[in-house]
Amino acid sequence: MGFTVRRTSRSYVRPSAATPSGTLELSIIDRVVGLRHLVRSLHVFAPVAGRQGSPARVIREALGKALVDYYPLAGRFVDGPGGPASARVECTGEGAWFVEAAAGCSLDDVGRLDQYPFVIPEDDLLPDAAPGVEPLDLPLMMQVTEFSCGGFVVGLISCHAMADGLGAAQFINAVGDYARGLPKPRVSPIWARDLVPNPPKLSSAPPPFPRMFQFRHLVVDLSVDSINKVKSQFLQSTGQRCSSFDVAIAKVWQARTRSLRLADPSTLVKLFFFANTRHLMRGGASAATAGFYGNCFYTVTVSAESGAVEGADVAGVVAMIRDPKARLPAEFAQWAAGELVEKDPYELSFTYESLFVSDWTRLGFLEADYGWGTPSQVIPFAYHPFMPIAIIGAPPVPKAGARIMARCVEEENLPEFKEEMKAFQK
Missing domain, CATH: 3.30.559.10 (Chloramphenicol acetyltransferase-like domain)
Structure with missing residues (x-):
């Protein structure tokens, strides 16, 4: 059928300049154990007539620049003395996992991914696991899949413990700012977890093990x-x-x-x-x-x-x-x-x-x-x-x-x- 995706490059993208090291504490909301999970999404970009260049290469370079501003995303989650409930971020600068891929078809061939289930499984458009690293310890993973028509799909996997949806989108827009040649992101990031209230632990019984459904x-x-x-x-x-x-x-x-x-x-x-x-x-x-x-x-x-x-x-x-x-x-x-x-x-x-x-x-x-x-x-x-x-x-x-x-x-x-x-x- 020709609807296969071939991953051509896998590596970590590190911040393109020196970044602070050390440990950053998460907020009481970040540390909610249920938020230590991966959020996956596909971002579909149609081809642009006359636009040249490789989206994967452009995004990869911009990602390295954005990770200077958002350097915690280049670090790793580690559990504290209390386990996942006391997790924090080690700012190691090891980088985000980045995969480049090519699809042997156009976006039109796969219906522009408008109908689910897709002709191409979503897992093929999302980054595969980095070797030797627990996925939940990685704040960010990306895959850019280029299609034969010039369109591309950004597959994003982020750990919810680092950012909510607004925060993750703020970072992605910063990558876009650098990709378009801006000298700095339009929104300057702040860590400032101390702005989040830190009330005493409220009294609630531990939640029962959830029932699994066949949705x-x-x-x-x-x-x-x-x-x-x-x-x-x-x-x-x-x-x-x-x-x-x-x-x-x-x-x-x-x-x-x-x-x-x-x-x-x-x-x-x-x-x-x-x-x-x-x-x-x-x-x-x-x-x-x-x-x-x-x-x-x-x-x-x-x-x-x-x-x-x-x-x-x-x-x-x-x-x-x-x-x-x-x-x-x-x-x-x-x-x-x-x-x-x-x-x-x-x-x-x-x-x-x-x-x-x-x-x-x-x-x-x-x-x-x-x-x-x-x-x-x-x-x-x-x-x-x-x-x-x-x-x-x-x-x-x-x-x-x-x-x-x-x-x-x-x-x-x-x-x-x-x-x-x-x-x-x-």
Whole structure:
């Protein structure tokens, strides 16, 4: 078929200039044991007419420059005396793992990776493991796969303990800045983990070993018209405006709840999503925190009876979601003061009646430009077999609207979930 990927070069990219050495302490959020996992994503760049040069070589050189500014990403995670819960970063300058690859086909040959499962397995487009190193000890791994048409795919694997989505995208944009010839990144990074509150350990029982599920993959695009229709309904009924994110997660939560066909309408179903709290740190949304790239989020929890979620219109479900969002500043302040004693918001529990939502539309990955323009699409693979999750992304250019990428139902619930999501478009 010719749809094979051949890895042509594997090596570490070190910072291109001298960087500080020593140990850096992580924040209390960075050290949440559940965040010591790898986040994988594919960033697809269409060919640009007349644009010459090798994207892999350009990105490799720019990566070395960006690692001077973001030198902790060239280091290694090490466990402290308390194991993973006391992990820190050793700034060794050993570098990020970087792979160059070539695909024996064009992006059009593989449908521009618009339909899942892809003709090319995603693992072929992501960097393979560095020899002799535990993957979770590496903050960053990249692979650039060049296609015969001139397009390319950046496969990114990053450890969540180093950065949240906003922080990872900030770094990727810095690589893009250097790739386009800028003398320094547009945003100067700061480590500043001391800006993150460090409350005493809250009392919560250790989470039980999570149940593993056989989640099925589903991708559904929501049109701009269908989203705007709910926004208009919500405005008419409440006098308030809501976001496209509010509408998207309301619809996916309702569709999934209906698909579960829970016998008891009083069964509690829960929705979790992760809100950026940089503006709530010490110093607020000031120049002092503008370049912060560590984990800085808070888990927002929405609980409701399944019958209420199933029976409401989508605008009504939006209202259920917006109330906990409005309480975020007060709850975060309580957590920072060590006053929320019932349950640690960073110790998550996973059940089939729960849904986790992650928004990738506003992180900044869609703005990354290495000299070939911004990506036509970004495809996240932030999935776990114990975590029912839906990721809100953008459909491939030039489509508009929202793309829901979900792995949150098993086979028996998939047909109804799919029909409920499609019905939203009618």
